[in-house]
Amino acid sequence: MTKLRIRPPAHAADEEYVAKYQLATSRMRELDKDSFDPLGFKQQANIHCAYCNGAYKVGGKELQVHFSWLFFPFHRWYLYFYERILGSLINDPTFALPYWNWDHPKGMRMPPMFDREGSSLYDDKRNQNHRNGTIIDLGYFGQEVDTPQLQIMTNNLTLMYRQMVTNAPCPSQFFGAAYPLGTEPSPGMGTIENIPHTPVHIWTGDSPRQKNGENMGNFYSAGLDPIFYCHHANVDRMWDEWKLIGGKRRDLSNKDWLNSEFFFYDENRNPYRVKVRDCLDSKKMGFSYAPMPTPWRNFKPIRKTTAGKVNTASIAPVTKVFPLAKLDRAISFSITRPASSRTTPEKNEQEEILTFNKVAYDDTKYVRFDVFLNVDKTVNADELDKAEFAGSY
Numbered sequence: 001m002t003k004l005r006i007r008p009p010a011h012a013a014d015e016e017y018v019a020k021y022q023l024a025t026s027r028m029r030e031l032d033k034d035s036f037d038p039l040g041f042k043q044q045a046n047i048h049c050a051y052c053n054g055a056y057k058v059g060g061k062e063l064q065v066h067f068s069w070l071f072f073p074f075h076r077w078y079l080y081f082y083e084r085i086l087g088s089l090i091n092d093p094t095f096a097l098p099y100w101n102w103d104h105p106k107g108m109r110m111p112p113m114f115d116r117e118g119s120s121l122y123d124d125k126r127n128q129n130h131r132n133g134t135i136i137d138l139g140y141f142g143q144e145v146d147t148p149q150l151q152i153m154t155n156n157l158t159l160m161y162r163q164m165v166t167n168a169p170c171p172s173q174f175f176g177a178a179y180p181l182g183t184e185p186s187p188g189m190g191t192i193e194n195i196p197h198t199p200v201h202i203w204t205g206d207s208p209r210q211k212n213g214e215n216m217g218n219f220y221s222a223g224l225d226p227i228f229y230c231h232h233a234n235v236d237r238m239w240d241e242w243k244l245i246g247g248k249r250r251d252l253s254n255k256d257w258l259n260s261e262f263f264f265y266d267e268n269r270n271p272y273r274v275k276v277r278d279c280l281d282s283k284k285m286g287f288s289y290a291p292m293p294t295p296w297r298n299f300k301p302i303r304k305t306t307a308g309k310v311n312t313a314s315i316a317p318v319t320k321v322f323p324l325a326k327l328d329r330a331i332s333f334s335i336t337r338p339a340s341s342r343t344t345p346e347k348n349e350q351e352e353i354l355t356f357n358k359v360a361y362d363d364t365k366y367v368r369f370d371v372f373l374n375v376d377k378t379v380n381a382d383e384l385d386k387a388e389f390a391g392s393y
């Protein structure tokens with residue numbers, strides 16, 4: 001049995017580790033001299049580009065590994081090979097990628113090892129306003145907020161609680177929509193892919209200076225920033241954490257998912273075909289995560305008071321508000337729930353999902369909207385740690 005590679009939280013890594021990781025990354029960058037070396041840093045980044053910018057077709061349709069149930073397994077396998085390549089470049093078979101622990105207050109900033117100019121882990125194409133310990137907003141879609149730092153961290157924990165616990169009680173919500181052979185790409189994201197995965201990309205990328213938010217803010221260039229792999233290590237860690245929460249939080253059993261395949265190069269430059277079914281257990285694949293507490297897990301929002309109660313009869317029903325409502329400001333409406341006063345076992349048995357069909361928006365821009373339920377006069381949209389906050393989309 002070979003030793004497990006234990007991925008450490010990036011903010012807590014010691015200098016010895018950072019030196020090793022820097023060395024491995026600079027060796028990988030040196031391989032770019034031969035632009036066809038599959039182990040080169042740019043070629044590794046191009047793998048990501050290839051799987052999301054239309055390089056492959058499956059069943060006559062463009063392949064896209066985002067916006068569907070392929071998101072978690074593709075990135076797990078991608079990191080798996082990337083990590084082995086780095087390890088082999090420094091002859092360390094136990095080398096493990098660090099994870100950007102953005103779900104814990106200590107990790108809610110750019111990990112310092114990536115923010116040292118001149119290091120192989122540094123990338124110039126990042127938002128300069130987000131360096132030097134700026135607190136990250138896990139719901140960031142391009143708009144700076146003047147929410148106090150402590151409230152941003154609180155909001156982050158609330159978002160994590162929503163995306164991992166209440167809004168992802170079952171596989172289809174967590175992994176994203178089904179994408180079997182022959183169907184259209186991008187059927188829909190899972191909770192974590194949507195938030196915080198996408199906001200972390202946008203927050204890191206250099207949208208003030210680069211046209212397409214390069215590097216992290218765009219698929220084709222994201223892999224060119226070494227921080228990508230650190231970000232995705234934590235995304236991947238959420239997969240393991242999610243299953244640990246229990247209930248119906250298990251891997252999908254659908255055959256189309258289990259048999260989906262990807263191609264990569266291993267550390268010996270051999271092409272390798274892998275299947276989703278072989279990446280469900282990270283320990284079996286040879287890696288695991290150094291534990292960190294997950295404070296979002298019991299981050300139940302503050303209990304409702306009756307202080308700001310509004311008269312429900314004064315709120316327009318959904319049929320009056322839609323289909324013409326414009327979401328350029330907060331709008332409220334009332335809906336009738338199909339069943340109320342359900343028992344806990346009944347709630348566990350059947351999810352209650354509210355879907356908005358046909359929300360038209362400009363898809364060349366990032367758009368986010370927040371949903372609050374049973375809103376009353378005490379609700380302030382900058383504070384997500386309230387029972388009324390249902391989630392962000």
Ligand code: C2O
Pocket residue numbers: 048052066075197201222232
């Ligand atoms: Cu393949 Cu974070 O994107």
